[in-house]
Amino acid sequence: MQYVDEYRQPELCRQLIAEIRQLATRRWTIMEVCGGQTHGLLRYGIDSELRDVVRLIHGPGCPVCVTPLESIDFATQLARRQDVVLASFGDMLRVPGSRENLLQVRADGGNVKIVYSPLDAVEIAASHPERQVVFFAVGFETTTPATALAVHQADRRDLENFYLLVSHVRVLPAMEMLMAGKDNSVQGFLGAGHVCTVAGYQCYEEFAREHNVPVVVTGFEPVDLLSGILECVRQLEGGEAEVCNRYSRTALAEGNRKALEIINDVYEICDQSWRGLGTIADGGLSLREKWARFDATKRFTQLDLPIIESTWCRSGEVLSGRIKPIECEHFSTSCTPESPLGAPMVSAEGACAAYYRYACDLTQQSVPELL
Amino acid sequence: MCLAVPGKVVEWRDRDPPFASALVTFGGIQRCINMACMTDVSLGDYVLVHAGIAISRIDPDEAAKVWATLERIDLDEMEIGDRSDTVIDEE
Numbered sequence: 001m002q003y004v005d006e007y008r009q010p011e012l013c014r015q016l017i018a019e020i021r022q023l024a025t026r027r028w029t030i031m032e033v034c035g036g037q038t039h040g041l042l043r044y045g046i047d048s049e050l051r052d053v054v055r056l057i058h059g060p061g062c063p064v065c066v067t068p069l070e071s072i073d074f075a076t077q078l079a080r081r082q083d084v085v086l087a088s089f090g091d092m093l094r095v096p097g098s099r100e101n102l103l104q105v106r107a108d109g110g111n112v113k114i115v116y117s118p119l120d121a122v123e124i125a126a127s128h129p130e131r132q133v134v135f136f137a138v139g140f141e142t143t144t145p146a147t148a149l150a151v152h153q154a155d156r157r158d159l160e161n162f163y164l165l166v167s168h169v170r171v172l173p174a175m176e177m178l179m180a181g182k183d184n185s186v187q188g189f190l191g192a193g194h195v196c197t198v199a200g201y202q203c204y205e206e207f208a209r210e211h212n213v214p215v216v217v218t219g220f221e222p223v224d225l226l227s228g229i230l231e232c233v234r235q236l237e238g239g240e241a242e243v244c245n246r247y248s249r250t251a252l253a254e255g256n257r258k259a260l261e262i263i264n265d266v267y268e269i270c271d272q273s274w275r276g277l278g279t280i281a282d283g284g285l286s287l288r289e290k291w292a293r294f295d296a297t298k299r300f301t302q303l304d305l306p307i308i309e310s311t312w313c314r315s316g317e318v319l320s321g322r323i324k325p326i327e328c329e330h331f332s333t334s335c336t337p338e339s340p341l342g343a344p345m346v347s348a349e350g351a352c353a354a355y356y357r358y359a360c361d362l363t364q365q366s367v368p369e370l371l
Numbered sequence: 372m373c374l375a376v377p378g379k380v381v382e383w384r385d386r387d388p389p390f391a392s393a394l395v396t397f398g399g400i401q402r403c404i405n406m407a408c409m410t411d412v413s414l415g416d417y418v419l420v421h422a423g424i425a426i427s428r429i430d431p432d433e434a435a436k437v438w439a440t441l442e443r444i445d446l447d448e449m450e451i452g453d454r455s456d457t458v459i460d461e462e
Binding site for chain 1: 376405407422426431436
């Protein structure tokens, strides 16, 4: 596939790895913020290949993982209602709630529909006027144009049975929170390429300057990831802290203006609870008052049931890069994709799931080398 | 969740935002994609698609610049011209 295959050439990857090794005079700590990049780094073995010169730690860039438990519980309650269709990305179904997940609700007869796009949920609402259709709107800036467009489409079609359960999160406030942490060890960031295609990357200029930390926007293929790491190491070695775009084939400094207009029309910035991390100031989005009729939290009442988080799960430490998944004593023992303690083990972008899938066979003997 | 797939725009279907849409081909598989955020692309352009929405255009000139940058970083006698013969297989 064009613009994919050429960024997976092993020979180019080897050259980039050699260049990184040549440049690095010490071992640098670099964080990728996006869960898709986490999986790329593990899948292609980049983290273990570079472990002696770069310590790659994984950030909170898995929206499924940080969706607050309260919202998961609300979604399962809604899916149990006879009059509701709960539409969701497939990733959300196995995420543990306080008592159950959406997959269990569906097995019990709850109406949970997996959709590829929020616009598919709008179609379901249009063709089932007798049902109340709720789309579970999770995701970073990459996904917000799609859910905002769903609102615009539902409005134009005069749908009175379409709602969003919104749990959108924003990347930059989470990066700010990480840098403010007392035990922060991040020296450079790989910027989330697809978030930047929508939101742009000029917003990182002040962040890079203030924290004296390079931010290198990059993509998801191995050549992208390695060229991003190379630029990050180059800056760190030279004492620079700039925003640099290594995903220029599709990310612009100002982002996608049309998408941002649509997002800003539908959403406003709000403080947001991040599962495992707590409330982050300006860390999320909520529907503007003029679109309140599409807000599931206003249409339906959440049952007042206790919110019960696993006391074992160390996802907060994983999501903030303080530990790697394999440092958790429950990893691959009492926590597996089939029986997860927390969301990072089941999300397609979760760091624990990435280690389980790509590095699990190494955990018994090679843990120290991977740290 | 933030993964997006590049595809080529082959036919406009609707020009009316928020319903603007086009037929996009992904290595032979075609799907109707919402284009409300990318109304100014031309047929033959590549776009990145996420959750049924085109979120950005892929600029072939910028893509070529990346190769030029990589060449500058001393890629020995690498054959940059033919980039499609050796790829890491998809699972």
